[in-house]
Amino acid sequence: MPIIEIALLVKVGGIIGGWNTIAIVLITAFIGAYFVKREGLHTLQKAQMKMQQGEMPGQEMVDGIMLAVAGVxxxxxxxxxxxLGILLVLPVTRHLIGASVKKHMKMRVVTSSGFNQQGPFAGDADPFGQQFHGGPRQENGDVFEGQYTDKSDSDTNPRLNK
Structure with a gap:
């Protein structure tokens, strides 16, 4: 990406002049910063309103992240x-991009949860060297949870003698 940017800057600089190219780059940076600040404050106000109403400001959080990227x-x-920054600053394109990103993230979270069929602790050892195994399963994959009490005394359980 940096190589493409430099090549484009050199090409435009050769056509309109170096100082004009630098002026355009500086002007777009100032205009971009202004729009990012304006949209960021608007997004922050919407997020605060949602939080006061007891709602989760999910869309506003996504918008805030995209505005931060747009600022950079x-x-x-x-x-x-x-x-690319202008596309993320404009509300219409930001919402379209945000919807696409959220859809992609939901798919990744669902498909790569990291848990196997035996549960999150299958095959892991506890501090005493015991193995955790998934509990009894129903055919639909639900795990039955339960509690147990170790009724062994210290004479028969060498771990308790330490």
Whole structure:
């Protein structure tokens, strides 16, 4: 990406002049910072309203992350980063991109949860060297949970003699 940005800056600089190219880069950085600040404050106000109503500001959190990325892109010198930053600053495109990202993240969270059929502790050892195994399962995959009491005394259980 940096190589493409530099090549584009050099190409544009050769066409319109170096100082004009630098001026455009600086102007887009200032304009981008202004719009990121404006949209960020608007998003923060919406998030605070939702929290006061007892709701989770999920969309506003996604918007805030995208605005932070947009801010970094907008102040990074280059035309491609500016275009990507503008797409993240504009509410219409930000919501479209956010919906796509959320859909992708939901799919990744569901498909890569990291738990196997025996549960999260299957095959792990506890501090005493015992193995955790998944509990009895119903055919639909539910785990029955329960408690137990170790009724052995210290004479028959060598771990308790320490």
């Amino acid at each position: 892109l907008m102040v990074t010198p280059g035309f491609i980063t500016d275009i």
